[in-house]
Amino acid sequence: MSPELVSAAADVVRSAERIVVLTGAGISTDSGIPDFRGPNGLWTKNPAAEKASDIRFYLGDPEVRVAAWQNRLNTPAWTAEPNRGHGAIVELERRGQLHAVVTQNIDGLHQKAGNDPDTVIEVHGTVWFTRCWDCDDRRPMAESLDRVRAGEADPPCLACGGILKSDTISFGQALVPEVIERAMTVSDECDVILAVGSTLSVFPAANCVPRAKAGGARVIIVNGAETAMDRYADWLLVGQIGEILPALVGV
Numbered sequence: 001m002s003p004e005l006v007s008a009a010a011d012v013v014r015s016a017e018r019i020v021v022l023t024g025a026g027i028s029t030d031s032g033i034p035d036f037r038g039p040n041g042l043w044t045k046n047p048a049a050e051k052a053s054d055i056r057f058y059l060g061d062p063e064v065r066v067a068a069w070q071n072r073l074n075t076p077a078w079t080a081e082p083n084r085g086h087g088a089i090v091e092l093e094r095r096g097q098l099h100a101v102v103t104q105n106i107d108g109l110h111q112k113a114g115n116d117p118d119t120v121i122e123v124h125g126t127v128w129f130t131r132c133w134d135c136d137d138r139r140p141m142a143e144s145l146d147r148v149r150a151g152e153a154d155p156p157c158l159a160c161g162g163i164l165k166s167d168t169i170s171f172g173q174a175l176v177p178e179v180i181e182r183a184m185t186v187s188d189e190c191d192v193i194l195a196v197g198s199t200l201s202v203f204p205a206a207n208c209v210p211r212a213k214a215g216g217a218r219v220i221i222v223n224g225a226e227t228a229m230d231r232y233a234d235w236l237l238v239g240q241i242g243e244i245l246p247a248l249v250g251v
């Protein structure tokens with residue numbers, strides 16, 4: 001990829017007023033968060049983790065939940081640090097150009113990097129909170145992890161005794177309609193959509209790209225490999241996200 005291509009895309013970013021950044025797993029791999037399905041992916045290495053992420057097994061089998069809580073104690077997100085890619089997105093917000101971040105990631109790294117939590121739309125939820133399956137009670141994950149360390153193998157909801165899980169969207173679980181609606185609305189409203197580190201093959205999040213394009217936004221795709229939405233790209237930048245994104249933003 002030529003420096004001229006990055007430079008030209010950087011001009012588009014510089015003059016943008018309402019940027020939506022759509023992020024996927026690729027932006028977090030530099031922070032040590034494993035991708036789910038890649039060659040070193042979590043599920044490739046540990047099929048049991050995939051089973052725990054299916055809502056039917058999770059709700060139906062206490063042993064699956066006990067194993068899931070043990071895994072949560074060591075979730076890489078607790079210690080991961082944001083990288084230069086996350087930092088570049090914070091810079092866009094500092095300059096007043098960021099309309100929203102729509103992320104497929106559940107690691108909370110955009111907020112940890114310094115983005116205003118109100119600008120981050122987490123379409124697949126977050127590992128930093130728990131939600132009760134029965135009463136919807138939502139609390140910081142740390143509280144439940146303390147209970148696990150103190151000996152509760154499968155801590156029930158403190159409000160109603162129901163089953164707790166991380167506030168993420170498991171397989172077989174419905175997305176949150178209000179969250180998806182907001183992601184689509186900001187995509188309609190933006191003048192540039194910057195899709196970073198996503199294969200753009202998981203819906204409805206991937207729909208942000210054609211929605212933005214239909215609304216007249218220019219489309220910049222940054223990823224380590226081809227995506228399912230490359231045909232929409234005005235600028236297609238294939239390579240190291242941690243290098244390209246800071247160059248695009250000029251930080």
Ligand SMILES: [Zn+2]
Pocket residue numbers: 132133134135136137157158159160161162
């Ligand atoms: Zn409850």
